[in-house]
Amino acid sequence: MSFQELSSRERGKKDSSITLDNIKVDICIFVFDIMFSNGERLLALPLRQRRNYLKELFPMEKPGYLEFANEMTVEADEACLSNESMLTKVNTFFEVACKSSCEGIMVKSLDIDAGYCASKRTDAWLKVKRDYVEGLGDSLDLVPIGAWHGNGRKAGWYSPFLMACYNPDTEEFQSVCRVMSGFSDSFYIEMKEFFSGDKLLSKKPPYYHTDESPDMWFSPELVWEIRGSDFTLSPVHHAAIGLVHPSRGISVRLPRFICSRADRKAEDCSSSADIARMFSSQTRKMEVVDRED
Numbered sequence: 001m002s003f004q005e006l007s008s009r010e011r012g013k014k015d016s017s018i019t020l021d022n023i024k025v026d027i028c029i030f031v032f033d034i035m036f037s038n039g040e041r042l043l044a045l046p047l048r049q050r051r052n053y054l055k056e057l058f059p060m061e062k063p064g065y066l067e068f069a070n071e072m073t074v075e076a077d078e079a080c081l082s083n084e085s086m087l088t089k090v091n092t093f094f095e096v097a098c099k100s101s102c103e104g105i106m107v108k109s110l111d112i113d114a115g116y117c118a119s120k121r122t123d124a125w126l127k128v129k130r131d132y133v134e135g136l137g138d139s140l141d142l143v144p145i146g147a148w149h150g151n152g153r154k155a156g157w158y159s160p161f162l163m164a165c166y167n168p169d170t171e172e173f174q175s176v177c178r179v180m181s182g183f184s185d186s187f188y189i190e191m192k193e194f195f196s197g198d199k200l201l202s203k204k205p206p207y208y209h210t211d212e213s214p215d216m217w218f219s220p221e222l223v224w225e226i227r228g229s230d231f232t233l234s235p236v237h238h239a240a241i242g243l244v245h246p247s248r249g250i251s252v253r254l255p256r257f258i259c260s261r262a263d264r265k266a267e268d269c270s271s272s273a274d275i276a277r278m279f280s281s282q283t284r285k286m287e288v289v290d291r292e293d
Contacts, residue, residue, distance in 0.1 A: 026064065028065055028066070028067060029065070029066050029067070030067055030068070030069045031058060031066065031067070031068055031069065032069035032071075033047075033054070033116065034050050034054045034057065035116055035118075037053050037057060043115055043116040043117075046109075046110060046111045046112075046114040047108055047109065047111075047114040047116075048110045048111055048114070050116065054068075070093075070096075070097070072089065072090070073110070093105065094128065098229075098230075103127075103129050103229060104127060104128045104129035104229075105128050106125060106127055106128075107125070107126040107127075107128060108124060108125050108126075109124040109125075112124075129254065139225055139226070139227045139258065140165070140176070140225070140226050140227075140228075140252065140269075140270045140274075140275070140278075141223050141224070141225055141261050141264060141268075141269045141270045142164060142176055142177075142223070142224060142226050142269055143164050143166070143173060143220050143221075143222065143223055143224075143266045143269050144161045144162065144163055144164075144179075144191075144195075144218055144222055144224065145163070145164045145173055145175070145208055145210075145217065145220060146161070146204075146208075146212070146215075146216060146217045146218055147159070147161045147162060147195070147214055147215065147216060147218065148160060148215045149215050150188075156192070157188040157189070157191075157192050158188070158191055158195065158216075159180050159183075159188065160178040160179055160180035161178065161179050161180070161191075162175055162178055162210065162212055162214045163176050163178070163224070164176055164208070164210070164220075164239070164269075165239050165240075165269060165270045165271060165272050165274070165275055166266065166267055166269050166270070167271065167273075168267070168271060172207045173207060173208050173209070173220060173266075174209045174210070174237070174238040174239045174241065174249060174272055175208075175210030175211075175212055175237045175238055175239065175249070176226075176237055176239040176249075176250070176251060176255075177226070177228070177237065177251050177252045177255045178212070179224075179226055179256070179257055181255075181256045181257065182256040182257030182258065183257050187257075194221075194222075195216075195218050195221075198219070199218060199219050199221060200216055200217070200218065200219075201216075201217040201219060203217065204217050205217070209238040210236070210238055211235070211236045211237070211238070212237070220266035220267075221266065222266070223260070223261040223264040223266060223268070223269045224257055224258075224259070224260055224261060225257075225258040225259050225260075226255050226256065226257060226258065227255070227256055227258050228252030228254050228255040228256065229252075229253045229254040230252075230253050230282055231250050231252060231253070231275070231279040231282055232250070232251055232252075233245055233248045233249070233250060233251070234249050234250065234251035235247075236249075236251070237249040237251040239251065239272055239275050240273070240275045240276040240279070243272065243273065243276035244276050244279055244280065250275050250276065250279050
């Protein structure tokens with residue numbers, strides 16, 4: 001899709017093309033950190049000092065155009081598990097972020113080891129996602145039905161995997177999502193050995209329903225527990241298609257492998273009806289609109 005023209009994939013008509021000149025989008029910049037100021041490198045400064053620089057540089061917010069990212073500060077003397085009031089505030093802050101369709105929150109050190117470490121993972125910056133918290137993530141039992149060839153460090157392995165649920169009424173496997181996180185290197189090696197020989201299919205079976213085109217198709221052999229942040233409608237995946245939306249299926253945002261379910265057969269995985277119910281009951285409600293024009 002070019003930057004000069006956007007076309008409607010659903011309608012698929014030439015006269016449905018629109019140019020960028022006809023599109024107006026309001027953009028708001030959310031500022032959360034600063035690395036340089038007036039030619040001075042600030043990466044080594046603690047976060048508390050960088051935030052002060054940020055407020056001096058942008059003393060006024062302009063709602064809808066330039067705003068500071070939402071934040072809350074917990075001082076050292078408040079950060080203890082016995083402080084129920086503070087724990088309630090933190091939990092509320094996290095829940096509001098999740099309900100606003102954010103992945104979660106970042107927990108950062110303010111003063112100790114609080115420099116900006118670009119492109120590095122440190123204990124001073126901790127990511128807390130919805131699916132990391134027990135009771136907030138939605139867990140599904142899905143079947144790997146295909147995969148792509150891995151790239152980079154995963155070259156020679158399968159990554160990502162295409163996951164599917166089962167519709168017992170039609171005896172079809174319907175795709176739900178791609179999964180590429182939560183696996184160990186040893187698991188990748190094990191799966192490359194497992195999905196070989198007669199477990200690799202020469203073409204997509206008629207009982208696999210998806211608009212995805214993986215590099216290889218698997219026979220339905222395994223069941224994996226997958227946890228994601230929430231559910232969303234998808235034009236590509238066919239899980240529960242027709243149960244919530246007439247032409248779109250349901251997918252999972254930020255899916256992550258949890259474990260193998262050796263106790264379950266492929267037909268015993270999560271059903272399309274299960275996924276439709278979970279979509280309808282999720283905390284973050286989505287407006288489902290069917291456009292026929």
